[in-house]
């Protein structure tokens with residue numbers, strides 16, 4: 001038992017970014033155990049998905065054709081059967097809404113220890129060492145699972161996405177799904193009201209915080225977002241005030257985002273906020289306080305008043 005089995009995530013016919021991050025996490029782990037990386041995709045257009053998942057570092061892509069969307073019972077059955085066939089040492093699951101739905105059931109069925117919301121993984125002999133964050137990212141803890149095998153759910157945005165086509169073999173896995181054991185039926189996928197935008201998929205985010213002072217000043221930020229063709233997001237106080245819907249909130253109790261560029265405007269950089277955006281490739285901060293924590297993690301820190309800087313940026317990019 002040295003292989004790693006990772007489970008891809010998809011929604012509404014699209015693979016989610018975490019699927020590619022799982023390939024990277026799986027490869028790093030398999031390099032430690034000396035095994036292969038098996039990446040499985042269950043339900044949806046699995047043949048199309050398999051082409052996209054045949055990534056550098058992935059040895060085998062397993063497809064399980066059954067239904068269009070995620071179904072708890074189908075996933076639990078399919079993953080359990082994949083596990084019994086492949087006999088991997090470790091199973092990696094996204095710490096997503098879907099992943100958190102089925103991971104405990106899979107762990108219970110297979111009698112595997114489980115560790116959730118992992119931000120880093122290491123191996124020491126037969127022990128899996130999982131790093132997790134507590135108290136809004138203020139404290140890191142390590143959990144050691146020495147059962148030899150284990151299941152871990154990995155936090156989205158913590159590993160770089162695997163890129164580049166590999167020479168993965170593709171295996172159509174013939175899972176025997178017991179239909180009598182399917183307790184729920186998924187009839188389709190519907191975004192909640194106001195869920196028109198998924199900020200976790202955006203490449204360029206213009207994000208606003210309490211420094212904006214008043215709701216009407218949001219128009220200025222919208223103009224900047226338009227000029228840059230960027231997506232608008234925010235810190236929690238903006239959502240709490242009802243100025244933007246909850247699906248725009250970045251952070252621990254909001255969404256984890258991994259854009260190429262994150263422009264933090266009038267945001268202090270509290271740990272709960274940083275927990276959601278530290279995976280951005282480039283961080284630009286605009287803040288009147290040079291000692292604001294966001295300035296320490298920014299690649300470009302603009303120490304100035306947003307009401308001066310933002311109009312200048314709009315003029316520059318319009």
Ligand SMILES: Cc1cc2nc3c(=O)[nH]c(=O)nc-3n(C[C@H](O)[C@H](O)[C@H](O)COP(=O)(O)OP(=O)(O)OC[C@H]3O[C@@H](n4cnc5c(N)ncnc54)[C@H](O)[C@@H]3O)c2cc1C
Pocket residue numbers: 208209210211212234235236237238249250251252253254255265266267268269270271272273276286287288289292304305306307
């Ligand atoms: C359990 C828990 C979960 C939480 N989850 C989240 C979460 O998911 N996301 C989140 O964001 N927060 C979250 N929070 C809240 C978090 O602790 C902070 O309170 C919040 O992030 C602060 O938002 P802010 O940076 O917009 O506001 P502030 O901390 O008030 O910062 C405003 C910033 O704007 C700057 N500023 C003011 N005027 C200007 C100007 N004219 N030009 C430029 N800069 C200016 C100030 O210098 C300051 O740095 C959570 C808190 C708890 C307890």
